[in-house]
Structure formats: structure tokens, C-alpha cells
Amino acid sequence: MKPVNFSRRNFLKISGLAMGGLxxxxxxxxxxxxxxxxxxxxxxxxxxxxxxxxxxxxxGRCEMGQGISTALPSAVADELEADWSRVTVLQGDAxxxxxxxxxxxxxxxxxxxxxxxxxxxxxKAMLTAAAAEQWQIPAxxxxxxxxxxxxxxxxxxxxxxxLAGLAATLPVPDKPVLKTKDEFNYIGKALPRHDQDExxxxxxxxxxxxxxxxIKYGAVKHVxxxxxxxxxxxxxxxxxxxxxxxxxxIPRFAHAYGSIGAVGVVADNTWTAxxxxxxxxxxxxxxxxxxxxxxxxxxxxVKNVESPGEELYSRGNVDKAxxxxxxxxxxxxxxxxxxxxxxEPMSSLVWVQDDRCEIWAATQSPVDIQEVVGKxxxxxxxDIIVHVTMAGxxxxxxxxxxxxxEAAALSRAVKAPVxxxxxxxxxxxxxxxxxxxxxxxxxxxxxxxxxxxxxxRAAFPSIDSTFDPLVDRPRKDDLEQIDNHPFGIVNQxxxxxxxxxxxxxxxxxxxxxxxxxxxxxxxxxxxxxxxxIDSLEFFKNIYDNNPDxxxxxxxxxxxxxxxxxxxxxxxxxxxxxxxxxxxxxxxxFSSYVAMLVHVEVVDDEITVHRVDCAVDCGQVLxxxxxxxxxxxxxxxxxxxxxxxxxNFKDGAVVNSNFHDYPVLxxxxxxxxxxxxxxxxxxPTGLGEPGVPAFAPAFINAIYAASGKRYRSLPIKPKxx
Amino acid sequence: MTNSVTINxxxxxxxxxxxxxxxxxxxxxxxxxxxxxxxxxxxxxSCMVHIDGMAERSCVTPxxxxxxxxxxxxxxxSDDGSHPLQKAWxxxxxxxxxxxxxxxxxxxxxxxxxxxxxxEEQIMSxxxxxxxxxxxxxxxxxxILTAADEMREA
Numbered sequence: 001m002k003p004v005n006f007s008r009r010n011f012l013k014i015s016g017l018a019m020g021g022l023x024x025x026x027x028x029x030x031x032x033x034x035x036x037x038x039x040x041x042x043x044x045x046x047x048x049x050x051x052x053x054x055x056x057x058x059x060g061r062c063e064m065g066q067g068i069s070t071a072l073p074s075a076v077a078d079e080l081e082a083d084w085s086r087v088t089v090l091q092g093d094a095x096x097x098x099x100x101x102x103x104x105x106x107x108x109x110x111x112x113x114x115x116x117x118x119x120x121x122x123x124k125a126m127l128t129a130a131a132a133e134q135w136q137i138p139a140x141x142x143x144x145x146x147x148x149x150x151x152x153x154x155x156x157x158x159x160x161x162x163l164a165g166l167a168a169t170l171p172v173p174d175k176p177v178l179k180t181k182d183e184f185n186y187i188g189k190a191l192p193r194h195d196q197d198e199x200x201x202x203x204x205x206x207x208x209x210x211x212x213x214x215i216k217y218g219a220v221k222h223v224x225x226x227x228x229x230x231x232x233x234x235x236x237x238x239x240x241x242x243x244x245x246x247x248x249x250i251p252r253f254a255h256a257y258g259s260i261g262a263v264g265v266v267a268d269n270t271w272t273a274x275x276x277x278x279x280x281x282x283x284x285x286x287x288x289x290x291x292x293x294x295x296x297x298x299x300x301x302v303k304n305v306e307s308p309g310e311e312l313y314s315r316g317n318v319d320k321a322x323x324x325x326x327x328x329x330x331x332x333x334x335x336x337x338x339x340x341x342x343x344e345p346m347s348s349l350v351w352v353q354d355d356r357c358e359i360w361a362a363t364q365s366p367v368d369i370q371e372v373v374g375k376x377x378x379x380x381x382x383d384i385i386v387h388v389t390m391a392g393x394x395x396x397x398x399x400x401x402x403x404x405x406e407a408a409a410l411s412r413a414v415k416a417p418v419x420x421x422x423x424x425x426x427x428x429x430x431x432x433x434x435x436x437x438x439x440x441x442x443x444x445x446x447x448x449x450x451x452x453x454x455x456x457r458a459a460f461p462s463i464d465s466t467f468d469p470l471v472d473r474p475r476k477d478d479l480e481q482i483d484n485h486p487f488g489i490v491n492q493x494x495x496x497x498x499x500x501x502x503x504x505x506x507x508x509x510x511x512x513x514x515x516x517x518x519x520x521x522x523x524x525x526x527x528x529x530x531x532x533i534d535s536l537e538f539f540k541n542i543y544d545n546n547p548d549x550x551x552x553x554x555x556x557x558x559x560x561x562x563x564x565x566x567x568x569x570x571x572x573x574x575x576x577x578x579x580x581x582x583x584x585x586x587x588x589f590s591s592y593v594a595m596l597v598h599v600e601v602v603d604d605e606i607t608v609h610r611v612d613c614a615v616d617c618g619q620v621l622x623x624x625x626x627x628x629x630x631x632x633x634x635x636x637x638x639x640x641x642x643x644x645x646x647n648f649k650d651g652a653v654v655n656s657n658f659h660d661y662p663v664l665x666x667x668x669x670x671x672x673x674x675x676x677x678x679x680x681x682x683p684t685g686l687g688e689p690g691v692p693a694f695a696p697a698f699i700n701a702i703y704a705a706s707g708k709r710y711r712s713l714p715i716k717p718k719x720x
Numbered sequence: 721m722t723n724s725v726t727i728n729x730x731x732x733x734x735x736x737x738x739x740x741x742x743x744x745x746x747x748x749x750x751x752x753x754x755x756x757x758x759x760x761x762x763x764x765x766s767c768m769v770h771i772d773g774m775a776e777r778s779c780v781t782p783x784x785x786x787x788x789x790x791x792x793x794x795x796x797x798s799d800d801g802s803h804p805l806q807k808a809w810x811x812x813x814x815x816x817x818x819x820x821x822x823x824x825x826x827x828x829x830x831x832x833x834x835x836x837x838x839x840e841e842q843i844m845s846x847x848x849x850x851x852x853x854x855x856x857x858x859x860x861x862x863x864i865l866t867a868a869d870e871m872r873e874a
Contacts, residue, residue, distance in 0.1 A: 341853060
């Protein structure tokens with residue numbers, strides 16, 4: 001780490017904020033976790049201590065409900081010995097000084113935990129040194145606690161605010177000493193979210209809430225089929241409406257994060273824009289993806305995985321082992337497209353002026369907004385000012401900024417700041433969807449039920465296809481969760497099946513782990529039942545069979561969460577009639593999660609009574625936030641296990657709103673009990689890893705309760 | 721004045737197209753952005769407000785319908801965030817993204833006004849129309865029970 005002390009003047013130069021006191025920025029140069037990122041030389045954390053002792057910590061990572069703007073600043077505050085009640089967390093604008101602000105892959109805590117702590121520790125060391133200088137005693141005779149530095153020789157103390165000015169003139173320590181675990185004030189505790197008091201009074205500002213003088217409001221209607229174009233637009237009726245400013249064509253912008261093409265209306269308010277949009281007569285050229293019908297496409301994917309595919313990985317000799325197997329089993333698993341559908345639809349406010357472009361957006365990646373809007377306006381990325389607002393949910397969708405580029409198009413056309421909030425219908429129909437998928441697994445076992453061969457075929461439109469239209473099947477990287485899976489199976493082969501994309505495919509919370517976790521866990525449960533071996537024992541055996549030294553940690557920690565969840569959830573206990581327990585475990589985004597689900601099945605009615613969830617994410621930074629992510633993962637997992645699926649007909653999305661994309665509601669939300677593995681390992685993120693374990697545990701529980709085996713999600717699709 | 725509405729104790733003229741849903745009048749005309757747009761069809765509950773004390777979905781309520789009436793939004797539920805539900809929401813760390821929570825709280829306030837001692841079933845029935853995509857439902861249930869306890873003791 002290379003901390004940088006911004007004296008008042010330097011800081012002013014950098015941030016444009018008028019502040020006294022100590023302002024500290026910290027770079028990531030010696031941080032091993034981040035050593036490979038392009039942001040190495042950039043300060044990643046900003047702490048400001050004002051003369052009155054108020055502390056401001058800037059969070060560069062984007063907040064969308066996962067709690068990162070509490071978790072990371074609390075790590076700074078802990079090392080700083082800050083009084084949390086004096087700390088204000090502010091969201092950083094798009095700026096290279098924060099390092100990578102791309103918030104995805106459950107990576108924030110994994111990469112930022114140590115740098116954040118080092119930033120706090122450096123500031124504390126400087127404040128302590130300032131007190132030592134004032135008292136003319138060695139720094140070792142001073143200690144910092146809760147916004148004060150104490151003199152060990154007597155009762156004297158100096159407040160951080162009093163010391164900030166002097167501290168700002170002192171050198172920044174190269175290697176600040178970090179606390180030991182027993183010294184933590186906030187890390188590992190259940191610190192409440194810093195922003196929830198604003199939320200419960202309606203004062204938290206989201207992407208859709210920014211208001212500026214002269215604001216206009218937009219509404220858009222997109223080309224219904226990906227790759228289609230606008231053929232003709234009749235604006236006459238819309239332009240006659242009172243309050244309408246203009247009707248604007250937004251052509252497709254050739255960037256993976258650009259608009260797919262839309263017609264927009266700008267008006268005095270959102271409602272008028274939406275009403276006027278209905279009066280715009282548009283003819284579309286729908287293009288080649290009109291052929292896309294998910295009903296047929298899914299059947300084709302099944303055919304593609306039930307016949308030989310393109311080999312991507314092989315060890316041992318699967319064919320020989322299958323021939324020699326005592327028993328064999330094969331099954332095919334399916335899942336549909338999913339829409340992220342955050343409660344806040346895609347929203348931003350953009351103001352394009354001749355010499356300035358300012359944006360307020362709910363986003364996961366402000367730097368991509370700078371790049372895309374910069375490219376669209378033919379301006380330098382750093383000239384695009386992006387204020388990151390709170391995001392009302394994102395789940396991967398707000399990584400892409402097509403909605404922001406559209407707001408820029410509207411603003412440029414009407415020369416006014418434009419707030420564009422997509423309607424729910426446009427949000428549902430203009431996604432970067434989770435892949436529709438099919439997987440076929442064939443396995444062979446010896447007379448003891450030990451698995452000797454595993455053939456795994458997968459076909460799904462790859463996310464890579466969004467960036468490169470020539471990609472028409474899963475590639476090697478897309479399948480690493482299978483060949484890197486810690487099951488100990490000597491003979492394994494992985495094949496990919498043809499799956500050309502006909503829509504934009506994107507990252508959806510936990511991404512491919514959703515369907516890999518599903519197929520691998522359900523199939524393993526099937527193998528256990530076939531072999532007549534208890535599922536928990538069967539899982540443990542298959543991990544124990546792994547001789548690969550590189551996979552030992554994965555195998556050990558996967559087994560660890562399985563055993564913990566089995567103990568806490570009462571695996572193996574006698575269940576009443578129609579009740580069953582199901583287990584699953586999945587490693588993704590560097591975290592381990594196992595779930596045990598208790599269901600009751602009576603005819604078609606399935607009730608989830610309880611979910612136990614065991615988590616190994618190394619050290620837990622915030623226990624309450626970490627638990628909340630698992631609770632949310634269960635609700636999302638149950639939504640797509642039971643109901644949600646996006647369907648296409650003649651190239652267009654059929655679903656439109658929450659009546660036909662029925663995400664889970666309160667009556668079906670189960671109690672979730674979260675258990676953490678006590679660990680001193682480096683902390684890893686939890687925004688995504690809870691999702692993949694739920695659906696397979698649920699499906700395995702249904703089998704235990706009823707004898708019915710589901711292999712295709714959702715199991716109660718809403719047909720539209 | 722006939723064409724006016726009292727919102728959070730303040731009288732406002734209704735000087736927009738009378739078909740405009742109350743939601744957009746609040747958000748775009750009055751800049752009261754605590755009331756959220758989620759679906760525009762009255763099926764997600766993010767836009768819940770109280771009209772003459774009853775929970776209503778502002779996205780499907782034409783502004784003409786509130787003429788002469790009293791509207792309370794999340795900003796006016798209490799002066800300082802001290803409504804028992806707001807406190808209970810904090811005590812139970814309910815919000816994740818928080819976007820749906822104003823609507824959840826307004827719906828829950830309606831429930832507790834009618835039924836000070838709801839059981840879990842009654843809570844779920846009352847809250848079934850409010851979607852939370854982050855999945856905070858179990859905490860919402862607990863927070864309503866917490867608030868009900870406090871309101872009974874008060």
C-alpha cells in the first residue's frame with residue numbers, strides 16, 4: 001500500500017471540495033489482492049476528518065442493497081478507531097482515484113477489505129503521531145480509541161478533530177499496523193446499515209429520484225426484437241399533446257452496453273411522456289431474431305445436449321469408465337431465461353450541455369457509463385461527470401448502461417436535463433437476460449456406489465455472445481465451474497452444445513452458478529438415491545475421493561459447510577409424512593454456501609417450512625448484512641425455482657410486468673437460519689453465492705417428501 | 721378551493737391533467753420522491769400512500785380522485801421518522817436496497833391502524849400485495865410485530 005496524504009490544498013485540487021482537517025487517500029500498490037487491476041496506482045479510499053471531529057468516508061463501490069457502503073467504510077472506521085456515530089458515508093462519483101468501481105462478481109470485500117483497513121490504520125497512526133508531537137512524548141505512549149487519542153501517562157486526551165490539522169502535515173506511514181481480531185469494534189459484528197434511517201422516511205435518493213432545475217422527463221419504447229431497427233415513426237399525434245417537448249428516435253448504438261434502439265418522448269412529467277409515447281406510431285423492421293421462440297429453442301437445447309457436443313475438457317477416459325460401470329445414470333436439466341427485475345426500473349438523469357455532461361445514475365459501473373456515453377457523445381470519458389446514486393436493486397442488470405445512453409440521447413436532443421425511468425414493461429422486455437440452459441449428465445458408478453465417470457454437456461447462449469455475435473455455444477471459460485469442481489471423479493468429460501443467442505445475455509446474480517449448482521446438486525442427489533446411500537454421506541465421499549492437491553481446499557470447505565448445515569438443520573431426522581429435507585452445496589465467487597431445505601408437499605401444494613444456510617466466506621465483515629444476503633438469495637432462488645421465466649415469441653419477450661413475471665411475495669417467503677463457519681481466512685463476498693444452493697436443495701427436498709423429481713425450472717411456470 | 725389536496729398537512733393546488741396518477745403528481749410535480757414507481761399497474765405496492773387514512777396505490781389513482789382529500793406519503797408518516805413502524809424497521813435492519821420499503825411501511829401502517837394486534841397470517845395477508853425483490857419479507861413480518869408491540873404498550 002502506498003498511502004498518499006492530501007494536504008488541504010492538494011485535496012482541494014483533487015476533489016473540488018472545500019474542507020479543512022485531514023484528508024487521506026490511499027493507493028493499492030502493495031495490496032496483493034488488487035495487484036493485477038489497472039487501478040493499482042489510484043487511491044481507493046478517502047477519509048476526511050474535519051476540525052470538529054466529524055469523519056467522512058467515501059465509498060467508491062456502488063451500493064444496490066448489498067450493504068457494501070456500510071461494510072467497507074466500517075472496516076476503515078474500525079482501524080481508524082472512529083466513533084461510528086460520527087461517521088458519514090458518502091458515495092464516490094465516477095473517478096479513477098477510487099480504483100475499480102465496477103461492482104460485480106461479489107468482489108468488493110474480497111479485493112478491498114485489506115486496503116480499506118490499511119487506509120483507516122494509516123489515518124489513525126497519523127493522528128496518534130500528531131498527539132505525540134503535541135505532548136512531546138513517543139507515539140508508543142499514546143493510544144487511539146473512539147475518536148480520541150489518549151496519553152498513557154496521565155488522563156489527557158485529544159479529540160481527532162483537534163489533531164486533524166497537525167496530522168495532515170505529517171508523513172503517511174508506509175506499513176500501518178493492522179488490528180488483531182480481538183481488537184475489532186465493528187468488523188465481525190452486526191453493524192446496522194448506515195443509510196437505513198433515510199430509507200424509512202423516503203429520503204434516500206435513487207436513480208429515479210434526482211431533481212434539478214429545468215428538468216424534463218422521458219419515456220421510451222424499444223425495438224421489440226433484438227437486432228431490429230426503426231422503420232418509420234409518426235410523431236404527429238404525440239406532438240399535439242400538452243406538455244410534450246419532443247419525440248426522438250434513438251437508433252441502436254453499436255456497443256454491448258448501448259441502446260438496442262428506441263423511440264422516446266420528452267415531456268414535462270413522466271406520465272405525459274408515457275401517454276404521448278402510446279400515441280407515437282412506430283413501424284419496426286424486426287430482423288433475423290424474429291425466429292426466436294423459447295418453447296422450441298428449449299427443445300432444441302435438450303436435443304443438443306442429449307447428443308455429442310464439442311469437447312472442451314477431458315480427464316481419464318469417460319467412455320471406457322461408463323462401459324465398465326456397475327450402474328449408470330443419466331438426466332437432463334433445464335432452466336429458463338430470467339429477468340433481473342429490480343424494484344427500481346432502469347433510471348438515470350442526464351444533462352448534456354455543449355461543454356459539460358453530468359449524469360446521476362443508479363449503476364453498478366460508473367466507469368462504463370463514462371466510456372459508453374463518452375463514445376456516444378464523442379467526448380473523453382473523463383469529461384463525463386457521473387454521480388452514483390443508490391440503486392433500487394440491480395442484480396447485475398445495472399452493470400450495463402443502455403438506459404443512461406438513452407437518457408443522454410434525449411437530453412442532447414432537447415437541450416435540457418432529462419430524467420428517464422423505464423416503465424416496468426420496458427424493463428421486463430429489454431433486459432440482458434440470464435441464459436436459458438440445458439445440461440445433460442451421464443455418470444457411472446462401481447459396485448460400492450462410488451462415481452467413476454461423469455460426462456457433462458451444457459448448452460446455453462453465452463454472455464460472450466453479447467460482446468461477440470459469432471459466439472454460438474458455451475466456451476471453455478464458461479464451463480470452468482464443472483472442470484474445476486472439487487468432486488473427486490477420475491474420468492470426466494465436458495462438452496458444449498450449440499446455443500446461438502437471439503437476445504442479449506447478461507450477468508444475473510450468481511450467473512452460470514445458478515444452473516451448474518442446480519444440475520450438479522440434483523444429479524448427485526439422484527445418484528445417492530440410486531446407490532441407496534444417504535445424500536450427505538454420498539456428497540462427503542465424493543469430495544473425499546478427490547486426490548488433486550489444488551482442489552483440496554475447495555473440497556474441505558465445501559464439506560465443512562455441508563456438515564454444518566446438516567447439523568444445524570437436523571439432517572437425517574425422522575420426518576412426518578409428506579415432509580422432506582433436501583441438501584445442496586455450491587462454491588462460487590470464492591465463497592461456500594450449503595443449504596438444507598425443509599418442505600411439505602401435498603398434491604400440487606409445496607410449502608417451504610424452513611431453510612438452513614451454512615456459509616464459509618472466511619472472516620465475516622458484517623454478520624447482519626451477510627445473513628441478509630442469504631435471506632434474499634433464498635427468496636430469489638424460490639422465485640425462479642417456482643415461477644419466474646422470461647419467454648420469447650417471434651423474437652419478442654412475452655412477459656411484461658409482475659403479473660406474468662411473478663416474483664415471490666411475502667406469504668411464500670420462508671424462515672432462513674444462517675450459520676457461519678468460524679474462520680480466519682480472508683473474507684470473500686456474499687452478494688451472489690447464496691443463490692445457486694437454494695433451488696437444488698429445494699428440489700431435492702421435494703423428492704424426499706413426495707418421490708417426485710423435477711429437473712426443469714421453474715416447476716410452476718406462469719404460461720404467457 | 722375545490723381542486724386542491726392536502727398532502728402531509730400542506731394544501732396543494734391540483735394544476736395538472738386530472739387523469740394523471742397521484743404517483744406522478746407527487747413525484748414530478750411536488751418532488752415528493754419517497755413514493756416509488758414499481759409497476760404502474762397497482763400490483764407491486766411501491767407507490768402506497770394513505771388517502772383519508774386508507775392505504776391506496778397512487779400509481780392507479782387519478783389525481784382528480786384526491787381533490788378535497790387528505791393524502792399522507794412516507795415523508796409525512798411522522799415528523800422525524802419516529803413512527804413505531806419506522807423505528808421497528810431500523811431495529812430489525814429490514815431494508816436492503818430499500819426501494820420498496822416506503823410502500824411496505826405505508827401498507828403496514830394501514831394494517832396496524834385497523835388491527836393493532838395482527839397475527840402472522842393477518843400480516844402476510846395485508847402485505848401480500850407489496851413486492852420486495854431483495855427478499856426482506858421475513859424481517860418485514862418481524863418489524864410489524866415489533867411495532868405492534870410498541871404501539872400496544874404506548
